[in-house]
Amino acid sequence: MQIQKHTSLSQFETLCQATSQEQIELTSLPIIGKALQGKISLETYIAFLTQAYHHVKHTVPLLMLTGSKIAHEDEWLRTAMAEYIEEELGHEKWILNDIEVCGGDKKLVSESEPDFTTELMVSYAYDSINRINPLCFLGMVHVLEGTSVQLATLAANKIKESLALPQNAFSYLISHGDLDIDHQKFFENLVNRLDSNQLVIVIKSCKRFYRLYADIFRGLPA
Secondary structure (H helix, E strand, C coil): CCCCCCCCCCHHHHHHHHCHHHHHHHHCCHHHHHHHCCCCCHHHHHHHHHHHHHHHCCHHHHHHHHHHHCCHHHHHHHHHHHHHHHHHCCHHHHHHHHHHHCCCCHHHHHCCCCCHHHHHHHHHHHHHHHHCCCCHHHHHHHHHHHHHHHHHHHHHHHHHHHHCCCHHHCHHHHHCCHHHHHHHHHHHHHHCCCCHHHHHHHHHHHHHHHHHHHHHHHCCCC
């Protein structure tokens, strides 16, 4: 894979440019459009949270695995993974609390099996870290965090209004929306320190995770 890069672009800008089509395909999904208009049912929102729980609970284990696989010459990357772990601890519990506020059964959700699309994305995350390169995990981070920063707060406000839900039914979405911009800046600075070969790995991974994440949304009840 060759990167088509303008000399004035940073590594992070190159990543965004190289994966822009996949991002458009994800954000153009009908169900995301409905969410941004507040036109989804409570069933759909709880289903989204349920699948979010099933992949978010793997974030810290995936970060730990990634850190363990990073080469010693990239110790700065391992340190970055450790910082991420501190930020991500316990987020799956926020999701379960949101589900409970919405009237769902958080115990039932915690004991449930993920949809196959969610299981496939999580499985590929573990597999790509082990089989290809630990930097593949950064592709997943970019997809999940970038999409959240772009859409989560707007969607949360619209859904809250249309379904008449309290603010504490949206702790996961809001925390990963506008309030997560600083976290996204941390990721941007990290990507800008990668060399060109490392960036290629992240771009390939990011393209795959956009498709896998989109499939999760396609599987939600309309």
